[in-house]
Amino acid sequence: MGPLKKIVYNCKQATFLIEKKLISKLTFREKIELRIHLYGCSVCRIFNKQSAVINQMVKQLFSDANSDQKHLDNDFKQGLQQRIEEELNKN
Amino acid sequence: MxxxxxxxxxxxxxxxxxxxxxxxxxxxxxxxxxxxxxxxxxxxxxxxxxxxxxxxxxxxxxxxxxxxxxxxxxxxxxSGLTNNKAEKAAVHEQEDFFHEDGHWREEHYPREMAVEGHDPLHNKEFQHVLQQCMQKLPALWLAVFTMKHIEDESTENICTELRVTSANFWVIIHRAKLNLRACLQKTWI
The missing domain is CATH 1.10.1740.10 (RNA polymerase sigma factor, region 2, helix turn helix motif)
Structure with missing residues (x-):
């Protein structure tokens, strides 16, 4: 099988390239291969779309966690600041 | 100054x-x-x-x-022992996604997911499922995934810090997403 034919029929390789594309640059050859594969493969087109959305959602999840802040209770905080003051006084 | x-x-x-x-x-x-x-x-x-x-x-x-x-x-x-088991299980599961020739197995075809409400990014329920699915990943995969996609760490840095080879890094990035996406599809119906 020629290298081009290989990618046209290989969803495992195509999904790998989709992941690679999300974090670094594809080579020219890889770009063409992926484009050809996606042109003919509707299943991987769904994967391609969902994979990018998942990344967005994960990012959102982490930034939400930081914004609608879960708080530490006051006792814990007081103890913490006390500990810091003690350390400061040592010096 | x-x-x-x-x-x-x-x-x-x-x-x-x-x-x-x-x-x-x-x-x-x-x-x-x-x-x-x-x-x-x-x-x-x-x-x-x-x-x-x-x-x-x-x-x-x-x-x-x-x-x-x-x-x-x-x-x-x-690097924990329990994690190695989980990792093996996940690798095994991942091998089942594709036939030997690289085609998707039919039962693992990605399908359109209907996320209720118009904005999946702010759908609390979906976020909860996402969180659960992330926790199901082996610890090493989750670490690689988070460091790359959330912290934007360089690949070299991740490989050094977590002691994985560059080849393994790419395998993990690929498998983590396959598993995460499959879990979402399975849970979100």
């Missing part, structure tokens, strides 16, 4: 404790460990106070210390 930032440990807790706690909790999903980390960060920071050059804000500086501690935890978690 007036543009340099200064440190004020007397107000660290008031100004940064909640932020650092939420930051840690979202990344390690363990309340007790997150609290311990916040304390560790402040104590470690006190020892480095004289090395603070004032080029970053106090919060950025403290967060950098926290990040390193989180990476330590990732490393510890992913």
């Amino acid at each position: 007036s543009t340099l930032n200064t440190l004020n440990p007397h107000s660290w807790v008031d100004n940064h404790a909640d932020y650092l706690y939420a930051y840690a909790l979202s990344r390690i999903s363990d309340d007790e460990q997150a609290r311990d980390l916040v304390q560790e960060v402040f104590l470690a920071a006190l020892e480095k106070v004289d090395r603070f050059e004032g080029r970053s804000s106090e919060r950025t500086w403290l967060t950098a210390i926290l990040k390193n501690k989180i990476i330590d935890i990732y490393r510890k978690r992913s």
Whole structure:
């Protein structure tokens, strides 16, 4: 099988390239291969779309966690600041 | 000189404790460990106070210390014995996604997912499922995935910190997403 034919029929390789594309640059050859594969493969087109959305959602999840802040209770905080003051006084 | 930032440990807790706690909790999903980390960060920071050059804000500086501690935890978690088992199971499962020739197995075809409401990004229920699915990944995969996609760490850095080869890094990035997506599809119907 020629290298081009290989990618046209290989969803495992195509999904790998989709992941690679999300974090670094594809080579020219890889770009063409992926484009050809996606042109003919509707299943991987769904994967391609969902994979990018998942990344967005994960990012959102982490930034939400930081914004609608879960708080530490006051006792814990007081103890913490006390500990810091003690350390400061040592010096 | 007036543009340099200064440190004020007397107000660290008031100004940064909640932020650092939420930051840690979202990344390690363990309340007790997150609290311990916040304390560790402040104590470690006190020892480095004289090395603070004032080029970053106090919060950025403290967060950098926290990040390193989180990476330590990732490393510890992913070298544990229990995790190896989970990892093997996940690898096995992943092999089932495709036939030997690289075609999707029909039962694993990605399908359109209907996310209710118009904005999946702000759908709390979906976020909850996403969180659960992330926790199902083997610790090492989750560490690689988070460091790459959330912290934007360089690939070289991740490989060094977590002691994975570059080839393995790519395998993990690929498999983590296959598993995560499949879990979402399975759970979200």
